[in-house]
Amino acid sequence: MSEQFTFELTGVDGAARTGIVHTPRGDIRTPAFMPVGTAATVKAMLPESVRSTGAGIILGNTYHLMLRPGAERIARLGGLHKFMRWDGPILTDSGGFQVMSLAKLREITEDGVRFHSHIDGSPEFLSPERAMEIQRLLGSDIQMVLDECPAFPATEAQIESSLALSMRWAKQSKAAFGVQPGRACFGIVQGGVYPHLRRRSAEHLIDIGFDGYAVGGLAVGEGQSVMFEVLDVTVPHLPAGRPRYLMGVGKPDDIVGAVLRGIDMFDCVLPTRSGRNGQAFTRAGTLNLRNARHVDDSGPLDPHCSCPACREFSRAYLHHVVKANEIIAAMLLTWHNLTYYQDLMAGLRNAIAAGGVRDFAQTCLRSWGAETASSAN
Numbered sequence: 001m002s003e004q005f006t007f008e009l010t011g012v013d014g015a016a017r018t019g020i021v022h023t024p025r026g027d028i029r030t031p032a033f034m035p036v037g038t039a040a041t042v043k044a045m046l047p048e049s050v051r052s053t054g055a056g057i058i059l060g061n062t063y064h065l066m067l068r069p070g071a072e073r074i075a076r077l078g079g080l081h082k083f084m085r086w087d088g089p090i091l092t093d094s095g096g097f098q099v100m101s102l103a104k105l106r107e108i109t110e111d112g113v114r115f116h117s118h119i120d121g122s123p124e125f126l127s128p129e130r131a132m133e134i135q136r137l138l139g140s141d142i143q144m145v146l147d148e149c150p151a152f153p154a155t156e157a158q159i160e161s162s163l164a165l166s167m168r169w170a171k172q173s174k175a176a177f178g179v180q181p182g183r184a185c186f187g188i189v190q191g192g193v194y195p196h197l198r199r200r201s202a203e204h205l206i207d208i209g210f211d212g213y214a215v216g217g218l219a220v221g222e223g224q225s226v227m228f229e230v231l232d233v234t235v236p237h238l239p240a241g242r243p244r245y246l247m248g249v250g251k252p253d254d255i256v257g258a259v260l261r262g263i264d265m266f267d268c269v270l271p272t273r274s275g276r277n278g279q280a281f282t283r284a285g286t287l288n289l290r291n292a293r294h295v296d297d298s299g300p301l302d303p304h305c306s307c308p309a310c311r312e313f314s315r316a317y318l319h320h321v322v323k324a325n326e327i328i329a330a331m332l333l334t335w336h337n338l339t340y341y342q343d344l345m346a347g348l349r350n351a352i353a354a355g356g357v358r359d360f361a362q363t364c365l366r367s368w369g370a371e372t373a374s375s376a377n
Helices: 047-052 062-067 071-076 080-084 096-101 128-138 156-177 195-208 224-237 252-260 270-276 308-312 315-323 327-354 357-368
Strands: 006-013 016-023 026-030 032-034 058-061 090-093 104-108 113-116 123-126 142-144 184-189 212-215 244-246 265-267 279-282 285-288
Touching: 006 327, 016 327, 026 032, 026 327, 032 327, 047 327, 058 062, 062 071, 062 090, 062 096, 062 123, 062 128, 071 128, 080 090, 090 096, 090 128, 123 128, 128 142, 128 156, 156 184, 156 195, 184 195, 195 212, 195 224, 212 224, 224 252, 252 327, 252 357, 270 279, 270 327, 279 327, 285 357, 308 327, 315 327, 327 357
Parallel strands: 032 265, 058 090, 090 142, 142 184, 184 212, 212 244, 244 265
Antiparallel strands: 006 016, 016 026, 104 113, 113 123, 279 285
16 A cells, blocks of 8 residues: 555546556545545445445545534544544545535635534534644545535626635645645635636646645536536646546436546445435436336346345345335445446446547446437547
């Protein structure tokens, strides 16, 4: 294992890349999907189950963990890795998006954001310095700067003002991160749907200097075609020698399209949330296990998948436990969905290395009945 955080680019096919993020806690092969473990758990999964899907890194969240059980408490108990029994790398989001989407009575100032907890209404304050302090206490391997996440849609003037604040906070966050050997700090590119603001944000962050660069402010209602247009004008401004992370994305066809545009890392609640709601991602598209057509189906959920849901149970059984609201339904379908996502990432990595990523993408998209994601320049 590496003693430092480094990124090794091992293959390129068009704009798509494959590589390895080396960390002291293990390697992350890219393109990579990070299962979301918001509150120190990937819902319905044991840590070893998550690992068995092929995941090399998971995501935790500053906002949720600062509210419950508290960063200082987790630090006293040995840090987030020990607390949740995950020995691989962990990325923590800074909480900016959750403050926008969940917190109540927000007041944004130059110093940070005051808000009331969505759990019990208690007053809280999150500044760039406090966001980085929390992540240091958690002991996460990749720590994100605090940024403001304006709602969509927003005017150019609103986005420009928000961007200026986020860039000031990025500088403060990087200073507060300081020197943490083996750990990384990622900047977040904002700028809404405005190409010149995205370029300005990327240039500003590069001037500050980060270990990786995330693209934020997407998958908030703008639609896939607009998201891809933003990536087309943003990714070329990001350093080739640093990981690129698209935050909060997404559906399988979103991921394929973003990989074709040069993105390396992803996270999204979709596979776990869908699993808890009776939906499964398969190579033939998305299935709703509540549908009566599965009631007598003795076949596997996905014959090409090696997860326990596919290997050991029938569609009829999965339909039954979903309809009966049995806990095992959430467990099995979440396990399957995370396995499917990791298999997709492995397929993309192999295709990039072999120089056939566009053919792989077209095959996937045809099987899902989607075509738009493959139109990257």
